[in-house]
Amino acid sequence: MTARIVERSSATRSSYLSRISAAADRGPARGRLACANLAHGFAAAEGEAKTQLRRGQKPNLAIVTSYNDMLSAHQPYADYPPILKQAVIRAGGIAQVAGGVPAMCDGITQGRDGMQLSLFSRDVIAMSTAIALSHDMFDGALLLGVCDKIVPGLLMGALSFGHLPVVFVPAGPMASGLPNKEKARVRQLYAEGKVDREALLDAEAASYHSAGTCTFYGTANSNQLLMEVMGLHLPGSSFISPDTPLREALTREAAARAVAISKYDDRVPVGELVDERTIVNACVALLASGGSTNHTLHLVAIARAAGIELTWGDIADLSAVVPLLARIYPNGAADINHFHAAGGVPFLVRTLLDAGFLHEDVRTIAGPGLRRYVEEPVLADVGYGTVVWRERTTRSLDDEVLRPATDPFAGDGGVKMVTGPLGSGVVKTSALKTKHRAISARARVFDHQDDFLTAFHAGDLDGRNFVAVIRYQGPAANGMPELHKLMPALGALQDRGQKVAIVTDGRLSGASGKVLAALHVTPEAAHGGPLAKVRNGDLIHIDADQGVLDIATADEFAHRLPTGFAPTEEQWVGTGRELFSVFRNAVGPADAGATVFPAVPAEEVADERATA
Known part of the structure; x- marks a missing residue:
């Protein structure tokens, strides 16, 4: 499968790698800024940070955040920038909040006109990330995002700066509330008119009850699992809950790791890390865990942003052989916290590696090789917040939730x-x-x-x-x-x-x-x-x-004429929709990622036009 994708992608991937290599060859960008440009870049900095930004000797990391305090998954990010900055300085770097990206919630907009902006928000987030990184002040990036379109958008935007190292910093899921199966039962009763709105709201509020990601296995938690298997999270860090000592310690460790892989002799550019093997690993993890159908759009779009041509046919062929190893709601009764307790991502990676379903020889932010991701983080010193990684989960602790590849729930994938x-x-x-x-x-x-x-x-x-x-x-x-x-x-x-x-x-x-x-x-x-x-x-x-x-x-x-009509431009107004007409007119098909961005690198398009 990987060889097939490599061959299909040879021209576009080669063009992409050439582009990011040329960007990397120019070295730390802020060292070439004119004095007025550079002065603008550090004017608001204070003390030692201003001195170091002026000298240009230490790596400067961009923090790109999706923080808002309305959405439970992103509310924890309020306190992250100062924590990250402090940890970056301690690790020998500098950090600046480079920009923010929008973060909307499909759970709030379900059935509303605002939902019609949801998918387009992914590409807006990609562009917002590019704008944040566009100042040529940065040697790496810390990306703060969790939910549906936010993580794919952040990664797509970062891949347009593929010469930069990137570390994703998760926030973790909320504690388990009303079981998801019970929530679904009440929803169905409400749809049938058997319970009133107050009963429905009670059930929903008991399910979505605190800061953190929703606990069902939808796109948000699929995002987190995939980022870890792709080597863009620290090992075992995806599903540690907010406001815990381990969560804060992992946040500091993510900052330190970003500094380490942004130093000029040890750089791990995100455009090189996300290669054909990494994309196949992501597809396998999605299928083995029964993850979100939305990733049949997002993974294709992410791959294309890195010059890789992934198709639905590739996903279908993988699905025919990749076993289903997890039962997380709606695929089972367990929520994401139960999955994590049963062994979570470290066990899933271990069993898929041992069975030959994942590429081990990949680059990750934690170092070479995916085998590092069978380890779990623990606090070695609670008072100081030191994290160490240990191999602790050699078997599933609940085979009703998570199973080895030798004893799957099903012999084929979940999509x-x-x-x-x-x-x-x-x-x-x-x-x-x-x-x-x-x-x-x-x-x-x-x-x-x-x-x-x-x-x-x-x-x-x-x-x-x-x-x-x-x-x-x-x-x-x-x-x-x-x-x-x-x-x-x-x-x-x-x-x-x-x-x-x-x-x-x-x-x-x-x-x-x-x-x-x-x-x-x-x-x-x-x-x-x-x-x-x-x-x-x-x-x-x-x-x-x-x-x-x-x-x-x-x-x-085949000979029939179409019936029915899509909304006209006059009808597609209100709730900001008219601002996105250009997206609707430019968007590509679903099997190409449903993105407004061209699949072919810009220079190739320009060459083809010049030839024509």
Whole structure:
């Protein structure tokens, strides 16, 4: 698999590496700044920091933060800059807060117009990161981010400065609250009108109750696991809770490590660290843990930012052989804290390495080789906050949550690809019962999620098997919002004995679960994709195990004209959406990462245009 990706990516990867090598060859950028430029760069610094920035002898680290105090996952970052600065100075460097990036929450915007900005925010975050690093003052970076679009955006932006070393600094999950399965049960009861809003709010508040990442295994916690397996976190650091001595000690250690890999003789450029082997390791970890479907978009976009051409076909082929080793909600009853207690990332890395499913010979911020990531951090001196790493988890402590590769929950990965006359899509299979992995049923077509919910509440979907086709939800139509508000209704119908599924060019939550869902279908309806031709009553067949997304009237179907419409520019206004029209007009397809950035390096595009 890796050899195939290397061969496919040879031209784009070579161009990317040449570009970042040229940037690195120029040495510490601030040493070449004109005096007025440099003076602007250290004007607000104080004492020794100002002296060292002026001299240009010590590495200067950029802190790029996604802090805000509304979102639980990012609220802990309020205190990080002074802690990081102090630790960087102690390690022999300097640090400055270079900039902030936006951090929005899909959990808040679910079902709202603001959700239509969510996916686009990833590319805004990438651009914001690039702006923060654009001052040519920095020799490395500390990136502070956790949730859905923030981490991919930070990494994509950092890869545009791939000559710089980068360390991600996590904040950790909140303590376990109301079990996720119970929360889902109350949501479904509310959708059926069996409990009131007060009961629903009580359940939600008991689940999301303090600072830290939400505890289900959605995109945010998938981000953290992937950053660790990719060697961009310190080993074992992803799921240590906020406001604990070990969390603060790891934050200081991350700063020290960033200084170490930013010194000129020991540099670990992020553009070299994130290579084809690292990308394959990330895909394997996603599949083995049953992670978020959103990463079928993000990993492709991240890879392209590093000049690597990853495809859905690569992910599908890996999924056919990578075993499923974790059961974390919605794939099981456990939350992310239970996963961590059972052995977490160190055990997952150990068993995948031992079984030959991960590349060991990769670069990481902790040093050469992924074997370092089977170790766990512990406090050697609580008073001083010294961290040491030890190999402690040689077996799973709960085989209902985490298993070795020799005894998996399933022999294949948690994410599948489906293809056929309706296009190509993604299915999360890790939370699906075997009997729900395939369906043949008549289509019910909707051009907006609200239309589906209206039909559900009116009883129009009762007593029949169907495949809900929710179209004009792709990136070019309306920003590809998550449609997670549909899942309680679909779950209720399925629990009544109906066979139901959803096909959409939109997204579902990274924690989508028990209902068969073919997501991210491309080409999207707004670009004339096949979903635009589907009619009520068409017989649709989905088989996640066989990779099939079919329609019975395929011959006649090809000659149909599209029906339904994506929102017009006049309709796509309000809640800031009109500001993002340029994104909607420029965004690429889902299987290319749904990004507005070109896949081919800029200089190659320029050369092709000049030749033309």
